[in-house]
Amino acid sequence: MFSRHLIRLASASLLLAFVPARGDESNLWPFFVRHTDPTTGTATAEGLGPLLFARARPGEEQQGLRPVYMTTRTAEVTEGNILYPFFTWRQQADYRTFSFFQLVNTRADTTDAAHPDHRFDVWPFYFSRQTDDPALNYRALFPLVGEIRQRFGRDRLSFVVFPLYLQTEKGGRQVTHAPWPFLRFIAGDGHTGFGFWPLYGQSARAGDYEHRFWLWPLGFKSVTNLADPEPEVKLGLLPFYSRDTGPGYIRENYAWPFFGYTHRTAPYRYDERRYLWPLLVQGRGDDRVVNRWAPLYTHSVIKGTDKTWLLWPLYRHQRWDADGVAQEKNQVLFFLWWSLEQRSLAHPAAAPAHKTHLWPLFSSWDNGAGQRQVQALSPLEVFFPGNPTVRQLWTPLFALYRYDRKSADTVRHALLWNAVTWQRTATTREFHLGPLASVQTDTRQQRLALGSGLIGLRRKPGERTWRLFLFDFPTAAASKADQATTP
Known part of the structure; x- marks a missing residue:
């Protein structure tokens, strides 16, 4: 706990202790680098190379030690992790969770103060829930004894010295195993049945269904929707024959599958038609076509999704429309080369958005509206495309080079975890070689500095001569003074 607070204090100090006086960056690499995004106002800071980090933007703060620890705070929620994905937690005014690799989980929900809900699990051994409703409370010590309610897709599960005894209930249907999975008894709400797995079993409900199996999974017959004019029937004598029939369809297999x-x-x-399934398949119908000659070539169009494989799994191409966006994806060996292009269906002439990965060399993003990013190396992004925690904790550790373009006028390059940076905006230019040398140009002055301001030269607009300065370090006080005295 002490170490966590120490990391939090140190990372927060990155944003508070130093304020760039001239320009958008202070660079004392590898000890400290702070950068402010001129378009969004987001302030980011890193220390000890990429290890210690902090970020502040309107409504949110992040800080941590890569790849060990991170917290994210907003006005309502605090989320954190240690050694992600092992230890994670979330806290807000009336809701708290903690998890160890989804094996040890706690949850306290007091959204309704009159009806608090507390849960605690230690997978797969202990499960508990405590509320003010006795019908929802449970405790279970697996495999010895216990009862679990409203979980795992069942209304209730109870067991005693599992697998000697297990009973499940859903929608009034009770299934008792004694012992599981060999003996099974079904009762409740019109359901009846018996099974001696794997030799024989049956279950039924009048007007609803009838199921039978023998020498499972070799023989089975299942009839559902008995009240309909044409029930659905599944019959199998594996591996010789199987058949599925129902309203408007029939499916038969010989020498299954x-x-x-x-x-x-x-x-x-x-x-x-299927021949040596899954290798040769030919299908035609409404809004769907299948031509499969695996592994050489496969082409299918199903509900508007067009998919092609060449020399599976060498190359895959896919096109589809979703949420007003036309999307096109290309993959070589699943992740070695991965690209996605997105175009607006409402505005087809608009520039497309792109995302591309060449594993593990680089990843690039282009939102189609002038914003672009490139990172090299990038070994993780292709595997965790929608995981912001991995993006913050792990991806920067491999950022030998980063390119970030916010608009045509705002571009930043960073090399070796910000050891060398270069940025331009509509009104400024900045170059930093760590703390050794920097060049800054803006509407107020041109400035060349060594040792982060130990010695340098500067001149104001309209002046021809450079003026020498000593010990002009970037401090908050100096920044305010400059802004107050510069016309």
């Missing part, structure tokens, strides 16, 4: 066909007339039309 290698040869077969499907004929469907409702709710859509579709016909398919």
Whole structure:
């Protein structure tokens, strides 16, 4: 706990202890680098190379020690982790969670103060829930004894010295195993059944369904929707034959699963032939086509999604529309080369957005509206595309080079974890070689400095001569003075 607070204090100090006086960056690499995004006002800081970090933007603060620890705070929520994904937590006024690799989990929900809800799990051994409703409370010590309610897709599960006894209930249907999985008894709400797995089993409910199996999984027959004019029937004598029938379709397999066909007339039309499945498949129907000659070539169009494989798994191409966006994805060996292009269906002439990974060399992003990013190296982004925690904790550790373009006028380059940086905006230019040398140009002055301001030269607009300065370090006081006296 002490170490966590120490890291928090040290990372927060990155944003508070130093304020860039001239320009948008202070660079004392590798001890400290602070940068302010001129377009968004987001302040980021790093210390000890990329290890210690902090970021502040309107409504949110982040800080941590890569890849060990990170916290994210907003006005309502605090989230944190240690050795992600092992230790994670979330705190807000009326809701708290903690998890160790999803194996040890706690949750306290006091959203309704009159009805608090507390849960604690130690997978797969202990499960508990405590509320003011006795019908929802439970404690279970697996495999010895216990009862679990409203979880795992069941209304209730109870067991005693599992697998000697297990009972599940859902929608009034009770299934008792004694012992699991060999003996099974079904009862409740019109359901009846018995099973001696894997030799024989049956279950039924009048007007609803009938199921049977023998020598599972070799023989089975299942009839559902008995009240309908044409029930759904599944029959199998594996590996010789299987058949599925229902309203508007039939599917048969011979020498299962290698040869077969499907004929469907409702709710859509579709016909398919299978030879040495899954290698050779031919299908045609409403809004769907399948041509599979695996592993050489596969092309399918299903509900508007167009997918092509060449020399599986060498190359994959996919096109589809979703949420008003036309999307096109290309992959070589799944992740070695990965690219995604997105175009607006409402504005087809607009520039597309791109995301590309050449693993593990680089990743690039382009939002189509003038913002671009490139990073080299990038070994993790292709595997965790939607994980902001990995992006903050792990991705910067590999950032030998980063390119960040906010607009045509605002561009920043960073080399070797900000050891060398160069940035330009519409009104400023900045170059930093760590704390050794810097060049800054803006509307107020041109400035060349060594030792982060130990000695240098500067001149104001309209002046021809350079003026020598000594010990002009970037401090908050100096920054305010400059702004107050500069016309």
